[in-house]
Amino acid sequence: MPKMLWLSRITIYGIAAVLDVALQGGERWVRKVEITERQRVPVRYLEEVLQSLVRAGILDGKRGRYGGYRLGREQRCITLGEIVRVVWALEVELDPFNPDTASPLAREVVWPALMAQLDSLTIGDLCKRVRSKSPDQTARESAAV
Structure with a gap:
């Protein structure tokens, strides 16, 4: 069990990143810089979270100029609970x-x-x-997920 029962900032960043990839990507690779700009998430927080999500199979990651992230499974097969557990496991590594x-x-x-x-x-x-x-609400919300 994590030490907090509310969702931490890093956990919210993880959920927002996966949702951003789902909304923007499809089969296209979504670059980390795109996610950080749209979601206003500091790169230093997002890097380890994205890598943990890739290791868990929630996201696929591809390095290089044409790389980025896309969903590792169908949207309907990725739960918020799974994302929370992955990110909280990362947080526990950093703060047992x-x-x-x-x-x-x-x-x-x-x-x-x-x-x-x-x-x-x-x-x-x-x-x-x-x-x-x-459409106006969607543009605002997907830019601030």
């Missing part, structure tokens, strides 16, 4: 957490309930929400 110090209610009730909700939402669901907005 002792689960024995967590609140028993948080560990046994709140955390499972939160993850069940996140596991029920897919990147495909979020893409549908963004695309169902008016």
Whole structure:
């Protein structure tokens, strides 16, 4: 269990990056600089997150001039819960957490309930929400996901 039950800034960056790739990429490779510019995410945060998402199979990564990132699986097969677990695992590597110090209610009730909700939402669901907005709203939201 991660040390916080809310979503950290780095976790939000990870979700935003995957959603950005889903909305912008399709079969096209989306460059890291495009993601950082659209989502206003500092490169120093995004690099390790993207690499962790590639290792987990959520994203595919390609190096080089024509490289970038694209989804590793279909949008409907990538849950927010999976992204959260991958990013929180990275955060735990950087700042180890002792689960024995967590609140028993948080560990046994709140955390499972939160993850069940996140596991029920897919990147495909979020893409549908963004695309169902008016063109002006969609442009604003995809630029600020």
